Amino acid sequence: MKILNTAVLAMAIFSASAIAGEHTINAVGKTGWIYRNNDTAGVANSSSFNMDYLRTTFAGVVSPSVKYFLTVDLLGTTGSDVVDGTSTLIDEAFVTKTFSTATSFSVGKKAVLIGGREYDYLNFDRYSLSGFYNATPTNQVGLTVSQEFAGNTFIAQYFNGNKENGQTNTNAQSKFGYSAGWYGNILDGLIKPIVAYTVVPKAALSNTTTGAGTRVNKGNDAFMAAGIQFNLPMGLTIEADYDMLIEKDATGATTAKKDLKTTSMVGLIRYATERFAPFVKFISDTSKLESTKTRSRLAYDLGFEFKESKDDMLRYHVVYSGSSVKTGINTTTVKTSPSSILIGLKFDAAILK
Structure with missing residues (x-):
């Protein structure tokens, strides 16, 4: 019923403004087969067909300076966000107003x-x-301000923080997140950096900490990232990232809290033609409690994407992912080498255009 209600809402938005502008509806997804070698005692290797991603997008121009965008997650669970009240099936929903000064304001999720x-x-x-x-x-509900200048985009956001502390919903508290970033364009797109600094109250959950319960007395999370892309002749792209996440007071007793720092370095090389795109991606992750290393990971993707034609709605992929992981480095080190094979496709079908 939630999916039906969301679709009806989206169609109502579309119908109400159909006379005023242009609108599109797309179905976007990724599916395929995956084999997992877990390399973990007591955890069996597995293989399965998965639907990894399935969304419907609604986008349109209400007036020359006003646009809307709505994304419905068809794989999401039904329910409502305890803070902003939106359906958990609504992945994105925002309206953007652009002024003659190339300044844009977006309000929504x-x-x-x-x-x-x-x-x-x-x-x-x-x-x-x-x-x-x-x-x-x-994704959060809030305000985004952007300014275009000479091909560069400067962005600032102010949005709802994670107002749940892992034990009790505390959506009445006045905690908000904020971010500032730069989408660069140097030498007519030859070099494209993306730099940002973001602070979110208690956002990282158990992805990097020891568990959701540690968030009760946890501080804010600071995300700092600098990435650069080189677009070279003949479709060759080279990318590099240096990223850092600092979770304040992430672990330890109230009187002996420690910050958890996760550092990631990412590299990507892709050679893209109209139909084919082989690529290799490298990842290096390190986690530290204060100055003590606790976890490290080296990972890579070796993949190949292809289409029958450049305008085809289907894109196929074959990817081998490997890694070497060390946990408990500060106590008893455990080494594993999980890997996976992915074979599948992505589709982007225009239902209305």
Whole structure:
């Protein structure tokens, strides 16, 4: 019923403004087969067909200076956010007003800017993720201001923080997150940096900490990322990221709290033609409690994406992901080498255009 209600709402938005502008509806998804070698005692290897991503997007121009965008997550669970009241099926929902000065204001629910080139990819274009990106806050309701200048975009956000402390919903408290970033464009797109600084109250959950319960007395999370992309001739792209997440007072007793620092370095090389795009991605993650290293990870993706034609709605992929993980470095080190094979496709079908 929630999915039906969301679809009806989206169609109502579309119908109400159909005369005023242009609108599109797309179905976007990624599916396929995956084999997992867990390399962990007591955990069996597995293989399965998965639907990794399935969303419907609604976008349109209400007037020359006003646009809207709505994304419905068809794989999400039904319910409502305890803070902002939106359905958990609503992944994004915002309206953008652009002024003649190239200044834009967006109000609604959208992604939290954390920076880095890895952040700039859509979910269906990612395979292995860095520890930094894996701790990305969920999309939040708030205000985004952006300014275009000479091909560069400067962005500032102010949004709801994570107002749950892991034990009790405390949505009445006045905690907000904020971010500032720069989408660069140097030498007519030859070099494209993305730099951002983001602070979110208690956002990282158990992705990097010891568990949700530690968030009761946990401090804010600071995301700092700097990424750069080089767009070279013949479709060759080279990217590099240096990212850091600092979780204040993440672990330890009230009188002996320690900050947890996760550092990620990401590199990507892609050679893209109209139909084919082989690529390799490298990830290095390190976690430290204060100055003591607790975990490290080296990971890589070796993949190949292809289409039958450049305008085809289907894009196929074959990816091998490998890694070497060390946990408990400060106590008893445990080494594992999990890996996976992914074979599948992404589709982006225009229902209305």
